[in-house]
Amino acid sequence: xxxLRLPVVLAASALALTSCAGVGGKEDSGGSGDxxxxxxxxxxxxxxxxxxEDEVAQSRIxxxxxxxxxVTVKNNKGDFDAQQFLTAVxxxxxxxxxxxxxxxxxxxxxxxxxxxxxxxxxxxxxDTGQYREAAMNEVKLKDKTYGIPEFYTVTANLINGKAxxxxxxxxxxxxxxxxxxxxxxxxxxxxxxxxxxxxxGYDPRMPDFFPLWAMNNGAELVKPGGEPNLNDPKAVExxxxxxxxxxxxxxxxxxxxxxxxFDIFGEKNQFTxxxxxxxxxxxxxxxxxxxxxxxxxxxxxxxxTDRQGQPxxxxxxxxxxxxxxxxxxxxxxxxAKTLTSVETWHKAAExxxxxxxxxxxxFTGLFTGNKTADEEIKxxxxxxxGDAGFDQAINNYYSVLDKAKSLNPSPxxxxxxxxWKNAVGKALGGTATPQAALDQAQSEAKAAFxxxxxx
Amino acid sequence: MTATAERVGxxxxxxxxxxxxxxxxxxxxxxxxxxxxxxAPWVLGFLIFTAGPMIASLxxxxxxxQMIQSPRAxxxxxxxxxxxxxxxxxxxxxxxxYAAMFVPLGTIFALxxxxxxxxxxxxxxxxxxxxxxxxxxxxxxAAAMFLLLLNGQQGLVNKxxxxxxxxxxxxxxxxxxxxxxxAMVSLWTLGGTVVIYLAALNSVPxxxxxxxxxxxxxxxxxxFRITVPMISGALFFTVITNxxxxxxxxxxxxxxxxxxxxxxxxxxxxxxxxxxxxxNAFQFFKMGFASAMAWLLFVIILAIxxxxxxxxxxxxxYHGER
Numbered sequence: 059x060x061x062l063r064l065p066v067v068l069a070a071s072a073l074a075l076t077s078c079a080g081v082g083g084k085e086d087s088g089g090s091g092d093x094x095x096x097x098x099x100x101x102x103x104x105x106x107x108x109x110x111e112d113e114v115a116q117s118r119i120x121x122x123x124x125x126x127x128x129v130t131v132k133n134n135k136g137d138f139d140a141q142q143f144l145t146a147v148x149x150x151x152x153x154x155x156x157x158x159x160x161x162x163x164x165x166x167x168x169x170x171x172x173x174x175x176x177x178x179x180x181x182x183x184x185d186t187g188q189y190r191e192a193a194m195n196e197v198k199l200k201d202k203t204y205g206i207p208e209f210y211t212v213t214a215n216l217i218n219g220k221a222x223x224x225x226x227x228x229x230x231x232x233x234x235x236x237x238x239x240x241x242x243x244x245x246x247x248x249x250x251x252x253x254x255x256x257x258x259g260y261d262p263r264m265p266d267f268f269p270l271w272a273m274n275n276g277a278e279l280v281k282p283g284g285e286p287n288l289n290d291p292k293a294v295e296x297x298x299x300x301x302x303x304x305x306x307x308x309x310x311x312x313x314x315x316x317x318x319x320f321d322i323f324g325e326k327n328q329f330t331x332x333x334x335x336x337x338x339x340x341x342x343x344x345x346x347x348x349x350x351x352x353x354x355x356x357x358x359x360x361x362x363t364d365r366q367g368q369p370x371x372x373x374x375x376x377x378x379x380x381x382x383x384x385x386x387x388x389x390x391x392x393x394a395k396t397l398t399s400v401e402t403w404h405k406a407a408e409x410x411x412x413x414x415x416x417x418x419x420x421f422t423g424l425f426t427g428n429k430t431a432d433e434e435i436k437x438x439x440x441x442x443x444g445d446a447g448f449d450q451a452i453n454n455y456y457s458v459l460d461k462a463k464s465l466n467p468s469p470x471x472x473x474x475x476x477x478w479k480n481a482v483g484k485a486l487g488g489t490a491t492p493q494a495a496l497d498q499a500q501s502e503a504k505a506a507f508x509x510x511x512x513x
Numbered sequence: 514m515t516a517t518a519e520r521v522g523x524x525x526x527x528x529x530x531x532x533x534x535x536x537x538x539x540x541x542x543x544x545x546x547x548x549x550x551x552x553a554p555w556v557l558g559f560l561i562f563t564a565g566p567m568i569a570s571l572x573x574x575x576x577x578x579q580m581i582q583s584p585r586a587x588x589x590x591x592x593x594x595x596x597x598x599x600x601x602x603x604x605x606x607x608x609x610x611y612a613a614m615f616v617p618l619g620t621i622f623a624l625x626x627x628x629x630x631x632x633x634x635x636x637x638x639x640x641x642x643x644x645x646x647x648x649x650x651x652x653x654x655a656a657a658m659f660l661l662l663l664n665g666q667q668g669l670v671n672k673x674x675x676x677x678x679x680x681x682x683x684x685x686x687x688x689x690x691x692x693x694x695x696a697m698v699s700l701w702t703l704g705g706t707v708v709i710y711l712a713a714l715n716s717v718p719x720x721x722x723x724x725x726x727x728x729x730x731x732x733x734x735x736x737f738r739i740t741v742p743m744i745s746g747a748l749f750f751t752v753i754t755n756x757x758x759x760x761x762x763x764x765x766x767x768x769x770x771x772x773x774x775x776x777x778x779x780x781x782x783x784x785x786x787x788x789x790x791x792x793n794a795f796q797f798f799k800m801g802f803a804s805a806m807a808w809l810l811f812v813i814i815l816a817i818x819x820x821x822x823x824x825x826x827x828x829x830x831y832h833g834e835r
Contacts (some may be wrong), residue, residue, distance in 0.1 A: 141791075169581050186524070312666075315664060318660070318664055319664060473797050480600075484780070487651050
């Protein structure tokens with residue numbers, strides 16, 4: 059037994075070390091110290107999940123640095139990474155402020171990974187009324203606010219005008235109110251070569267846009283309070299229709315294979331290459347498409363509507379949150395406030411206008427979670443672009459900003475999203491009917507919700 | 514064991530050495546200490562970075578641990594849930610199917626490459642390096658590259674198949690072809706196996722082939738009667754290690770079908786076990802459940818390896834054995 063002494067000691071030490079690494083970080087910090095509007099933060103501010111490369115980001119970072127020169131900003135550039143974030147928080151090395159998609163906030167708040175910001179908002183006099191109501195709804199859970207909204211994305215149909223002309227389709231035919239008519243339009247726009255798609259007529263953007271199609275048909279996938287409602291008959295009907303739309307355009311496998319060849323961010327994108335007639339897509343894409351005009355892009359746009367003809371949109375976007383264990387709560391709070399304030403967004407817009415002028419291009423709008431900022435920037439900077447299609451698209455996006463809705467936040471948000479994505483995948487792949495797939499998804503999501511609600 | 518030991522001198526007869534209380538000579542103890550010193554870095558690394566986390570994960574597998582709060586003991590609940598979750602079974606079956614494709618294919622493919630390398634003479638060094646280089650390529654980069662190569666419509670793989678009149682499938686979007694495509698991507702990193710086979714092939718005594726030729730054996734007979742038995746140790750080793758690697762496959766599947774590239778297959782057919790484990794740990798905050806999944810996989814791998822040893826030992830020839 060004496061021979062085992064050293065290994066046993068080492069093993070015990072290793073276990074203690076690794077256990078500490080995995081389970082540590084239990085201190086419950088939450089806005090300690092002076093966080094009032096007058097306080098002067100100092101020290102280091104560790105930022106996570108924020109690429110911060112373009113002029114809009116850089117100008118806002120500069121605004122913060124100018125306002126709080128005593129704070130050293132350390133930006134760990136890169137997109138939000140759940141594994142990196144969770145391990146940092148659980149090991150007691152949490153960043154101070156994190157940039158994450160708003161649809162994640164319900165889950166992270168329910169698990170206690172991020173802190174309520176109510177004190178931050180109150181003590182710093184942050185006017186939450188300036189932010190869009192739908193964005194604020196996304197950052198709340200059980201009457202507590204966990205994030206400060208940043209960008210805001212909405213959806214409209216973007217149209218390849220050349221495809222419409224060649225197929226003899228009018229822009230007005232691109233609508234999502236009359237499903238039968240849309241199917242016929244998609245068929246007209248669809249082109250096939252050697253048995254494979256050569257142009258997709260209408261891309262319903264499945265599986266990602268399933269919530270939009272459910273909304274189109276009047277279904278609410280997550281009830282207020284966070285309970286999943288994935289197998290609502292209207293959601294099943296919407297999924298069945300979207301799959302039918304894919305089926306008449308080559309079937310899922312061919313459809314997606316062809317779609318995967320699109321060079322979405324390149325000048326030779328799916329519109330300039332005539333690979334796509336129409337797709338619903340978020341507002342940021344108009345900015346990407348500006349440079350494609352020299353490659354013959356003829357852009358048009360229509361709103362994405364519900365079946366009653368009213369423009370609708372799902373809502374996306376980001377927010378600033380403060381994780382549990384953040385060491386510089388005051389600086390984090392002021393960072394979130396500064397980067398999303400009306401004044402700072404104005405600076406960002408100015409920076410964008412300088413880039414636009416330098417590139418001899420045009421401004422396609424700035425869509426933030428700050429309603430006041432958006433309206434002032436639009437009034438000040440948005441001018442006719444000289445391209446009617448772009449003007450139409452920009453207008454469609456602005457017009458749907460106040461109508462956009464998000465899925466309700468849920469403590470089981472991540473599981474709900476995984477469940478519906480999995481269900482849509484199975485239905486698209488033909489391994490389950492839409493009804494069976496969504497029934498199973500509902501069962502899984504409900505179990506996760508019940509468990510999350512209990513704990 | 515004898516209780517005495519002798520120190521061998523260079524300039525005289527063997528000098529008797531007094532054993533210590535445990536019957537070991539000072540030299541033996543000195544060698545013990547040196548041995549421990551040499552292996553200490555590895556042992557420490559193993560204890561801290563492998564054994565420690567393994568024990569921690571075993572403990573966590575009996576808890577509800579959401580990474581932020583302290584773990585809460587739940588007994589066998591996570592293990593019971595493993596058998597209630599249909600996706601555990603689905604991901605496991607996907608992984609088995611993938612392994613069943615990759616291991617035999619990988620073995621045959623690597624052996625063919627190694628045999629070709631034997632034939633190229635002086636150029637062997639170049640090709641050996643070329644075959645091994647993909648091993649150094651990050652799996653994520655390789656997977657991203659293969660997404661382009663395996664595209665059913667514009668990918669190079671199907672274009673090449675088209676030249677010989679084969680209408681290739683939609684590798685990355687057809688649910689039936691997702692696992693074969695993963696197996697193909699994994700073939701990219703067979704360089705290590707090729708090098709092992711090459712060494713084994715080089716160690717086969719040439720006299721055996723000469724004797725067989727004198728007896729009139731052809732290439733096929735020589736391959737199955739001499740080459741395969743003589744390299745069976747290497748084959749057995751790589752089958753076991755490749756099976757373990759296949760059961761733990763993550764990078765390629767995650768990058769190709771679940772990563773941030775918006776290329777998601779949106780099909781359960783590509784959900785391999787480790788991807789589902791990762792999702793549970795870092796998307797659903799179910800670290801306790803993920804730990805239970807890890808231990809289930811450990812037990813499965815252990816069982817498979819045990820079975821492979823039971824079967825393999827009957828057929829494997831070890832050079833050192835009599």
